Amino acid sequence: MSRPLTPLEIELVRMLQGDIPLVSRPFLPVAQKLGISEKEVLGHIQRLQREGIIRRFGAALRHREAGITANAMIVWQLPREKLAAAGEKLASFPEVTHCYQRRPHPQWPYNLYAVVHCRTREACRTLAARLAAAIGCNNYRLLFSTDELKKESMRYFIQGTFEDESWQGGEKR
Amino acid sequence: MDSLDRRLLNMIQEDFPLTEEPYAEIGRRLGLTEKEVLERLTRLKKRGIIRRIGAVFDLRQLGYTSTLCAMQVPAERLNEVAAVVNGFLGVTHNYLREDTYNMWFTLIGPSRKYLEEVMASIEARTGLAVMELPAEKSYKIRVKFNMDEGSS
Numbered sequence: 001m002s003r004p005l006t007p008l009e010i011e012l013v014r015m016l017q018g019d020i021p022l023v024s025r026p027f028l029p030v031a032q033k034l035g036i037s038e039k040e041v042l043g044h045i046q047r048l049q050r051e052g053i054i055r056r057f058g059a060a061l062r063h064r065e066a067g068i069t070a071n072a073m074i075v076w077q078l079p080r081e082k083l084a085a086a087g088e089k090l091a092s093f094p095e096v097t098h099c100y101q102r103r104p105h106p107q108w109p110y111n112l113y114a115v116v117h118c119r120t121r122e123a124c125r126t127l128a129a130r131l132a133a134a135i136g137c138n139n140y141r142l143l144f145s146t147d148e149l150k151k152e153s154m155r156y157f158i159q160g161t162f163e164d165e166s167w168q169g170g171e172k173r
Numbered sequence: 174m175d176s177l178d179r180r181l182l183n184m185i186q187e188d189f190p191l192t193e194e195p196y197a198e199i200g201r202r203l204g205l206t207e208k209e210v211l212e213r214l215t216r217l218k219k220r221g222i223i224r225r226i227g228a229v230f231d232l233r234q235l236g237y238t239s240t241l242c243a244m245q246v247p248a249e250r251l252n253e254v255a256a257v258v259n260g261f262l263g264v265t266h267n268y269l270r271e272d273t274y275n276m277w278f279t280l281i282g283p284s285r286k287y288l289e290e291v292m293a294s295i296e297a298r299t300g301l302a303v304m305e306l307p308a309e310k311s312y313k314i315r316v317k318f319n320m321d322e323g324s325s
Contacts, residue, residue, distance in 0.1 A: 016228035058189035091313035
């Protein structure tokens with residue numbers, strides 16, 4: 001964490017992690033709730049973006065509904081000293097949406113992960129072979145997703161903690 | 174979806190105008206009226222293609238932490254185990270995947286302690302092991318889907 005957020009910024013996070021309305025002036029309700037102008041709301045968003053606290057402002061899509069139905073996680077097992085270059089290489093492919101280096105597990109020796117979205121499984125397989133060739137590592141595994149059991153945006157700074165019995169094991173909305 | 178819808182979707186994912194009247198501005202860029210933009214977006218939302226419009230935060234900069242978990246769940250217990258896992262606040266994505274480890278979920282929380290308590294609680298309630306694969310380094314997080322026809 002780079003710096004603590006101000007109370008106003010925390011309130012802004014609570015409001016902007018949801019969905020702004022499809023109306024002519026969508027930032028007006030936020031401004032009214034915070035008692036500041038729309039210009040000030042927009043100024044805060046732009047500043048939080050410059051600071052990297054907001055990664056992106058815009059629409060989140062459901063890729064399945066948009067026709068991008070094949071989703072695969074590709075995992076590689078690489079020597080540690082080759083991870084950084086391979087990670088950067090994978091990240092440079094536009095089809096790769098996520099790329100992480102992860103701590104391997106005794107049951108799961110893979111340490112480099114890429115998530116790819118394609119229109120077909122065949123396209124995913126072809127892409128995986130291209131990625132493997134690009135990083136020079138054929139020790140990989142392709143895990144296709146068969147079902148999306150949950151997908152939602154994180155809600156930050158909501159009331160309640162894990163110890164709070166009222167929502168333990170169940171969602172409190 | 175026509176080609177204007179695709180251009181609209183590409184634009185509002187990464188180039189959302191931060192102005193008082195963003196939909197009018199999008200209209201100017203695409204040669205549409207504000208009303209037409211709002212009508213198209215309302216339709217794309219009703220069809221479930223747009224999940225939401227808002228800010229995506231860097232969870233670490235908000236003081237949060239996250240991890241990736243995988244479980245080996247017997248086919249006949251998938252619904253039951255998914256209900257337990259998905260019930261926890263901070264489980265944002267849960268996918269079934271074709272592998273010996275078939276349930277993969279991401280867990281976000283305000284502290285390392287929270288993540289450990291949720292994983293322990295899932296193990297206690299399901300009797301199944303949770304394998305944790307925490308990230309050591311992130312090379313890319315870009316959830317933008319190119320809507321152009323023919324692209325992957």
